[in-house]
Amino acid sequence: MKAQRKRANLRDVAAAAQVSVATVSRVMNAPETVAEKTRARVEQAMQELRWLPSAAARAINSGRTRFVGALVPTLEHDIFARVLAGLERQLASHRLSLVVATTDDDPRIEAEKAQGLIDIGAEGLMVSGMTHTPEFFGLIERGQLPAIAISCFDPDYRLPTIGYDNTAAARAALDHLADQGHRRIAVVHGPSNLNDRTRARIEALAGHRPEVDLVYHEVPLSIAGGCAAGQAVRTAAARTSAVLCLSDVLASGVLFELQRAGIAVPGQISLIGVDDLPGSEHLYPELTTVHLPVSRMGLAAADALAGWVETQTVPQPRLLEIELMVRASTGPPGRLNGQPAA
Amino acid sequence: MKAQRKRANLRDVAAAAQVSVATVSRVMNAPETVAEKTRARVEQAMQELRWLPSAAARAINSGRTRFVGALVPTLEHDIFARVLAGLERQLASHRLSLVVATTDDDPRIEAEKAQGLIDIGAEGLMVSGMTHTPEFFGLIERGQLPAIAISCFDPDYRLPTIGYDNTAAARAALDHLADQGHRRIAVVHGPSNLNDRTRARIEALAGHRPEVDLVYHEVPLSIAGGCAAGQAVRTAAARTSAVLCLSDVLASGVLFELQRAGIAVPGQISLIGVDDLPGSEHLYPELTTVHLPVSRMGLAAADALAGWVETQTVPQPRLLEIELMVRASTGPPGRLNGQPAA
């Protein structure tokens, strides 16, 4: 019942090695300034006491914690996982670590988790989209904390944005279908009430091509949601000759459902997505879609955030190019669509 | 050129509010013990100085940083993203945050990044699989750091493992095909030299069903890799009637390639995967596969790690059930396979 050994600290090591704390510190941070023999003695003491320096104590002196936080709606969708992959890789090259928190697309949860990240010492934050609570802005302004928003672009936004033009992405898809002659198009999208990117895409379509009739289907943002939409499209709308999905995940579900029902894509119905997931290119038929550069976005976000954290330079907003990938799932309107002359 | 205002600290706040540091600290941690008027004064001072408490200084006293690290091979594969999704969600309920680092399946990079995570104060680590360097073990033993391994199971391993039986998973797939009468099966797998889980699966197949001929194809672990394997299978092996992919990602690629070549699945060739990705159920035909409970694994890992960190209790290894999901991509050997009577 003597000395309940708590974790050894630098003073213990110094005592064991019969040197001062300064010398032990030097062995850690500038070994070349310590005499060979002394250093060996100190290192042995470290070994024996199983000493590891305390990150917190180090951080308190440097004022740096060397990590930033990322707030994303979910990790279950490929998109965000790929953003984070790029982000992590690039942050690592700046010797920064990445803390991840998910928000379920709920700004209140986002604010809470942001508070949590700040509590543990995040030096900067990355958030998704442009829907945030006043509490969130309060937090970051209070601490004058570097924070950037991704997946969107608006040079006038309160935070520097790094992303693509959601309006342009949706319109590119619509233009492609309209140019091929489609005049009645089903639009399949995820929940719009809690996601500003989805909302931006939907709003971009209204009136953009007045000659086209648009029929909207809101479903959960998942393959199953896409399946449901596929069924709805198949059974309901007669003259619908094309389906525009505002996400490739939804497009996969729609495609599955159409194939199951024996409807030819693009023979009877054309299908286009937005995202360009890694698998989209290898669906059968290959999915026509709008490529969003999420991986590059992760890299760019990392550089922007790292730069801000390291040098106090607020980064410029940055617009990344999107690209229409015309593949095999779209074509001119088919002659027959279930009932030949509805 | 006066007082370059560095970030305010608690002493500054105390001075501004004309109270002692203890009182300011109390306003943060036990507001009810401070008189209303005093508290208001202190809070106003905090506001004015835009003060946020330093996480490091707090951590140095509590000895807690409240975050753990996860080392995964990559974020680009759905599998790990889903593990992390479960992990993050469950850690959050223990009020712990998650730092993510990727290793590219390289144990040396893993050791480096583990060092980095420890440097910034991780209270525990999660790693994938059972291939780790002595340096890695040195690190965690030095700091007596909680660490668990996932995606594998071995109660005798140096770290507590939480995962599934890779041997059983591979064998379940092989059994399914063999039981249906397939006698010549192409096995498609990712790089085996740097991934012990893949290796375990491959080794599990050898001699497990002696009546079956196995032909191995090693390709990159990606859809493109699967496509390459699909071509190889199609052109090379004559009597091959089934393809066993040790990952659903590969299976998607194989399926794409077979469909493109007009080969009926499962009519001419049966196809089975391992993983059960969210999309696998909605490929056409629906992919038969072995379900690995990655999301539950994330939850279980979070509970194990949180328990260890909070209460110093080393968790029990835990084996999670796998399940063969028989869907539409497998069936008895087809009568014709390219050349009728090779």
Place this chain on the structure above:
DNA sequence: TTGACGGATGTAACTAGTTTCATTCACTCT
């Protein structure tokens, strides 16, 4: 009136490191 009690607050010692500014001492140069 005086002692006891308790709420509000302050002092100073902690936490675990880094860093500045001496100081010591061996060695070289004049």
Place this chain on the structure above:
DNA sequence: AGAGTGAATGAAACTAGTTACATCCGTCAA
């Protein structure tokens, strides 16, 4: 021999908080 030089080391101050303990003051009971 005495001064100058530079490497090696140590004492103490510093980082930004928490907290044990002391103190002050007003109220209430004896």
